[in-house]
Amino acid sequence: MFTGIVAAVGRIEKIAPLGSEPQAGVRLTVAAGGLDLADVELGDSIAIQGACMTVIRKSADAFDVDVSRESLNKTVGLGDAGADVNLEKALRAHDRLGGHLVSGHVDGLGVVSKFEPVGESHELRIVAPKEIGKYLAYKGSVTVNGVSLTVNSVTDGADGCEFSINLIPHTVEVTTLRALRAGSKVNLEIDLIARYVERMMSAS
Numbered sequence: 001m002f003t004g005i006v007a008a009v010g011r012i013e014k015i016a017p018l019g020s021e022p023q024a025g026v027r028l029t030v031a032a033g034g035l036d037l038a039d040v041e042l043g044d045s046i047a048i049q050g051a052c053m054t055v056i057r058k059s060a061d062a063f064d065v066d067v068s069r070e071s072l073n074k075t076v077g078l079g080d081a082g083a084d085v086n087l088e089k090a091l092r093a094h095d096r097l098g099g100h101l102v103s104g105h106v107d108g109l110g111v112v113s114k115f116e117p118v119g120e121s122h123e124l125r126i127v128a129p130k131e132i133g134k135y136l137a138y139k140g141s142v143t144v145n146g147v148s149l150t151v152n153s154v155t156d157g158a159d160g161c162e163f164s165i166n167l168i169p170h171t172v173e174v175t176t177l178r179a180l181r182a183g184s185k186v187n188l189e190i191d192l193i194a195r196y197v198e199r200m201m202s203a204s
């Protein structure tokens with residue numbers, strides 16, 4: 001479990017195939033950037049661009065994870081050597097919950113339709129698939145590339161749902177969201193509460 005508050009921006013240093021067959025996954029070596037790995041043990045979870053991964057090896061300033069082909073097919077940003085990535089260690093029971101409850105399981109991909117400065121902040125607009133759009137609500141929470149954000153508006157359309165987010169300068173500065181452009185694909189995770197509400201409503 002995570003909070004969506006990015007702790008550091010790391011970099012994918014190396015990608016090694018885990019087999020020769022087309023469905024083989026890869027092993028990533030990730031430079032941890034400013035992420036303190038002193039309390040990270042083998043088997044611990046770290047969110048990379050919003051996707052929960054298990055540490056299988058680590059050094060003082062880097063760690064390795066194995067990524068299945070399924071995860072590579074359902075996310076963006078995990079298969080690019082040299083790419084910067086948002087990093088967050090798993091939530092501990094006594095940690096502050098600065099964002100919202102995030103599972104690290106990507107629900108789908110969105111496409112950036114707009115990313116432009118507005119005053120001192122940035123407006124980020126993303127088009128989500130219709131199956132994800134139904135979980136988005138005004139002032140609700142959404143995770144974009146592992147970052148917990150607040151939805152400012154929601155507009156349903158024939159081909160999906162466009163939602164807008166206001167990014168304060170700090171968020172732009174300390175996450176990989178600063179590199180987004182119109183047309184960029186992003187990992188999306190909907191709010192856990194929305195999942196449970198739908199389940200309860202459908203089961204009644």
